[in-house]
Amino acid sequence: MMEPIKTYEMPLTPEKQAFQLYEVQGKTIANTHYPHETDRPHRHRYYEVCVFVNGAGRHEIDFNSHRIQSHSIHFLSPGQVHLISREEDYHGYLMVFSKEFYSLDTFHEDLLFQLPFFNNPHSVPILNLPQDRFGEMLELIAMMKRELLGKGVYGNDILRSYLQVFLLKCKQYYIDFFAEKQKMLDPHYALVQQFNTLLEQQFRNHHLVQYYADQLSVSPALLNRHVKRITGSTAGDLIIERLMLQAKRYLIYTDLANKEIAYQLNYEDPSYFSRIFKKKTGFSPSDFRKAENEKYQN
Missing domain, CATH: 2.60.120.280 (Regulatory protein AraC)
Known part of the structure; x- marks a missing residue:
């Protein structure tokens, strides 16, 4: 390996x-x-x-x-x-x-x-x-x-x-x-930036839009609406994307087993984590790790 x-x-x-x-x-x-x-x-x-x-x-x-x-x-x-x-x-x-x-x-x-x-x-x-x-x-x-x-x-x-x-x-x-300059001039762009900052700091422990909405003093529906208008994805989608990005990083720069990665990302059910990963990437976690490593073999 x-x-x-x-x-x-x-x-x-x-x-x-x-x-x-x-x-x-x-x-x-x-x-x-x-x-x-x-x-x-x-x-x-x-x-x-x-x-x-x-x-x-x-x-x-x-x-x-x-x-x-x-x-x-x-x-x-x-x-x-x-x-x-x-x-x-x-x-x-x-x-x-x-x-x-x-x-x-x-x-x-x-x-x-x-x-x-x-x-x-x-x-x-x-x-x-x-x-x-x-x-x-x-x-x-x-x-x-x-x-x-x-x-x-x-x-x-x-x-x-x-x-x-x-x-x-x-x-x-x-x-x-x-x-997308006009989106950066949107009056709610600062709110979306605050969401991105908070997400980067808290994504491992908090997977629900409700948590981020509470921290930003808006409703989940309003947060989803503003985030989607500016990024094209809902707040919930971005939470999942950030978790999957971190999962990819764990898969290629650590030897953690799939179950351990799921726990690192606060998924209580490793099989659910694996299903989400495959749905979002098209690969099982193990297949993704194998494919990425093979790209750089001599």
Whole structure:
């Protein structure tokens, strides 16, 4: 049986920097402080922003495959399973940081949940930009590189400020270029974002729309209606989708048996969990695990 998928901590540097920036040319990351083996899907305990100057390769994110386009930015949240397959003429940057670095302390982690491309498995975490706006992002990256090399007394504070500007610019452009822009301007869009944030934090323990509606002080019918208008799916559908995504992650990065996965997701009846999984994916849990592992066998 193949090894479970790997989980990586922040790459270690001599300075143990909680924010790091790598330039990548070609197929591999030529940096001794970035020790990832990236020939199989893996996940991180930190945030990663992939900036693609040249479109050359494919990027798998949570079992969806995306062609890498030039002038694009991909966003990865802790726990997401991904794999970048680079080609020889690939050129880009990898920006990695911990939630503590961005938020100063864990009590302000909600700042990252307010960005539509992080911690939200129901949105596409990809931003394709025109050349001029992408150039603005490269200018910010150049300033980060200079600050990292300078190692000034206030370096971390300055880097954090650059990172916040970078991500706020991404948020602005994400809203500007998002295909369903009008839905993001819907007066109930903030409510749906609150639901998504709460779901990401509570999906293992709470499977019923009633719980989320109570937390948000609306009726279940109203929550379903607003969520469906903006996402195309009901709140109940998104709860099931999030549970099935986590089940897929457990199946490929752990050796947990189907029964144990069901219990991890708070399903009291493992056979019911298996039926739901097959209904939603077309595979039994065991067949899904086998098929995903076979994709990466040599």
